[in-house]
Amino acid sequence: MATQVTTKEKHLKVEIINKTYVKPQKPLGRKEYQLVTFDLPYIAFYYNQKLIIYKGGVEEFEETVEKLIDGLKVVLVEFHQLAGKLDKDDDGVFKVVYDDDMDGVEVFSAVAVDTASADLMDEEGTIKLKELVPYNGVLNMEGLHRPLLSIQITKLKDGLVLGCAFNHAILDGTSTWHFMSSWAQTCSGSKSISAVPFLDRTQARNTRVKLDLTPPAQTNGHSNGDTNGDANATQPPAPAPLREKIFKFSESAIDKVKEKVNANPPEGSTKPFSTFQSLSTHIWHAVTRARNLKPEDYTVFTVFADCRKRVDPPMPDRYFGNLIQAIFTVTAAGLLQANRPEFAASMIQKAIDMHDAKAIEARNKEWESNPIIFQYKDAGVNCVAVGSSPRFKVYDVDFGFGKPESVRSGANNRFDGMVYLYQGKSGGKSIDVEISLDASAMENLEKDKEFVIQE
Structure with a gap:
C-alpha cells in the first residue's frame, strides 16, 4: 500500500x-x-x-x-x-x-x-x-x-x-x-x-x-x-530549534583561509597548518563570535579522527567498522578571540598529533574500565564538532547515470555546533561546510564578513 x-x-x-x-x-x-x-x-x-x-x-x-x-x-x-x-x-x-x-x-x-x-x-x-x-x-x-x-x-x-x-x-x-x-x-x-x-x-x-x-x-x-x-x-527531549546552512568554500577561499592561519607561524614551528586545521580554526573562531560568549565561557573543539593509521599495528583503509575517536580541545572564548588564529590552530594540531597509538590505547582502557554510552550531542560545552571529511570522494559515486549534484547529511545526530565537511562539487580543494547552530547564532554567522569570504 x-x-x-x-x-x-x-x-x-x-x-x-x-x-x-x-x-x-x-x-x-x-x-x-x-x-x-x-x-x-x-x-x-x-x-x-x-x-x-x-x-x-x-x-x-x-x-x-x-x-x-x-x-x-x-x-x-x-x-x-x-x-x-x-x-x-x-x-x-x-x-x-x-x-x-x-x-x-x-x-x-x-x-x-x-x-x-x-x-x-x-x-x-x-x-x-x-x-x-x-x-x-x-x-x-x-x-x-x-x-x-x-x-x-x-x-x-x-x-x-x-x-x-x-x-x-x-x-x-x-x-x-x-x-x-x-x-x-x-x-x-x-x-x-x-x-x-x-x-x-x-x-x-x-x-x-x-x-x-x-x-x-x-x-x-x-x-x-x-x-x-x-x-x-x-527519544531524548526535543532540543532547541536549530538552523542549518551550507557554506561553500571555493578553492581560492580555502587558500585564503590557509594563508591567513599560516601567516604567523608559532615560534619554533616547522610544520605548517593543514587545510583541515586551518578551516577548523576559521570555523571555531566564527562560531564563537556568533554565539556572543562571555570571555570566561569555555568552548570545545571536537574532531572525530580516523585512527586506522594511528593504531598499532595500523589497520588498512578498507577496515570495515568504526575506527574513530573523538579528540577534544578546550579554551576560554575570550582567550580564543584575543589571540591570532595560529593560537587555536596550534591547539588543534597538537591534539591531533598527540593522538597516537599510546593515547588511543589509554583512551580504550579508560573507557573499558567504565563504559560510557555517549549521546550524539555529548561533544562538549559551546562546542564545534567536526564530522565527515572532505577527503571522501563523494562526487565520484556514479551508479551509471551521472555524478551527484549534491551530497548532504540527514536530520539525525544534529545539535548546536555540529559541522559536516564534504568535498565541494567544483573539485580541487573546495569544501562544503554544513553547520547546525542555534537560530540567533546562525543569523550572526551569516552576517560575519570575516567568515563568509568574498571571492
Missing part, C-alpha cells in the same frame, strides 16, 4: 510505492562479528543518514531501481554485515550477525511528483530532506530488530535522490563511503570491487565489553517517518 507523507510548510509530497528486502546474491551461511571498543560508544547515537541528489536515472525509473538492487546484491556479498542485525552473545557482548534467513537491507522506492532537483539544491535545512531518507529519529540500538541499512530511492521530476540510513554502531564515515563507492562500481558494470572490506574488528581491538543496556521497544508504523508510539520512550 502506498504511503503519502506531506510536509505542509514546504509542500513536499513523497509517495512510497514499494518496499523490498535485498540479500547478498549467494548464500553465505551464518557469520558473526564482535563489536569492539571503537564501535560501542555509538550504540545510543541515531542512524547516520546520507542523501545524494542526482539529475540522471529518472527516465526509466523502474529499470534504474532494478539496476541499483542488482548491484546491491553483488556488493552485499562482501559487505554482508550491512544485511545483518545487531545481537548479543551469552555474556551480553554486542555483535553483528548475518544469516541467510535474515531479511537483508530494506529498500524503498518512492516518488516526489512535484519536486525537482533544483528545489532540493536550494534547501538549506533538513525539513524537506527528512521525507527522502529513512529512519528519522531511530537509535542505533534498534538494530537489534531493524535492518542495519535502509535505503530510499525517490524519483524527482528530473532526477532521483538516494537516501541511506546506516547503523552507526557498525561503521564510520570511511566505511560508509567505501561501501557507497563499491556499490556504484558494481552498478557501473564492474564484476568485482576494487577494495574488499577488512571485516575482522578484533584485529583493531579484542577486548570484550559487556554493556548492560535495555533494548528499545520496536516501533510501529511506516519506518520512513519520525518514530512514534512506544518509540518515544527511546
Whole structure:
C-alpha cells in the first residue's frame, strides 16, 4: 500500500510505492562479528543518514531501481554485515550477525511528483530532506530488530535522490563511503570491487565489553517517518530549534583561509597548518563570535579522527567498522578571540598529533574500565564538532547515470555546533561546510564578513 507523507510548510509530497528486502546474491551461511571498543560508544547515537541528489536515472525509473538492487546484491556479498542485525552473545557482548534467513537491507522506492532537483539544491535545512531518507529519529540500538541499512530511492521530476540510513554502531564515515563507492562500481558494470572490506574488528581491538543496556521497544508504523508510539520512550527531549546552512568554500577561499592561519607561524614551528586545521580554526573562531560568549565561557573543539593509521599495528583503509575517536580541545572564548588564529590552530594540531597509538590505547582502557554510552550531542560545552571529511570522494559515486549534484547529511545526530565537511562539487580543494547552530547564532554567522569570504 502506498504511503503519502506531506510536509505542509514546504509542500513536499513523497509517495512510497514499494518496499523490498535485498540479500547478498549467494548464500553465505551464518557469520558473526564482535563489536569492539571503537564501535560501542555509538550504540545510543541515531542512524547516520546520507542523501545524494542526482539529475540522471529518472527516465526509466523502474529499470534504474532494478539496476541499483542488482548491484546491491553483488556488493552485499562482501559487505554482508550491512544485511545483518545487531545481537548479543551469552555474556551480553554486542555483535553483528548475518544469516541467510535474515531479511537483508530494506529498500524503498518512492516518488516526489512535484519536486525537482533544483528545489532540493536550494534547501538549506533538513525539513524537506527528512521525507527522502529513512529512519528519522531511530537509535542505533534498534538494530537489534531493524535492518542495519535502509535505503530510499525517490524519483524527482528530473532526477532521483538516494537516501541511506546506516547503523552507526557498525561503521564510520570511511566505511560508509567505501561501501557507497563499491556499490556504484558494481552498478557501473564492474564484476568485482576494487577494495574488499577488512571485516575482522578484533584485529583493531579484542577486548570484550559487556554493556548492560535495555533494548528499545520496536516501533510501529511506516519506518520512513519520525518514530512514534512506544518509540518515544527511546527519544531524548526535543532540543532547541536549530538552523542549518551550507557554506561553500571555493578553492581560492580555502587558500585564503590557509594563508591567513599560516601567516604567523608559532615560534619554533616547522610544520605548517593543514587545510583541515586551518578551516577548523576559521570555523571555531566564527562560531564563537556568533554565539556572543562571555570571555570566561569555555568552548570545545571536537574532531572525530580516523585512527586506522594511528593504531598499532595500523589497520588498512578498507577496515570495515568504526575506527574513530573523538579528540577534544578546550579554551576560554575570550582567550580564543584575543589571540591570532595560529593560537587555536596550534591547539588543534597538537591534539591531533598527540593522538597516537599510546593515547588511543589509554583512551580504550579508560573507557573499558567504565563504559560510557555517549549521546550524539555529548561533544562538549559551546562546542564545534567536526564530522565527515572532505577527503571522501563523494562526487565520484556514479551508479551509471551521472555524478551527484549534491551530497548532504540527514536530520539525525544534529545539535548546536555540529559541522559536516564534504568535498565541494567544483573539485580541487573546495569544501562544503554544513553547520547546525542555534537560530540567533546562525543569523550572526551569516552576517560575519570575516567568515563568509568574498571571492
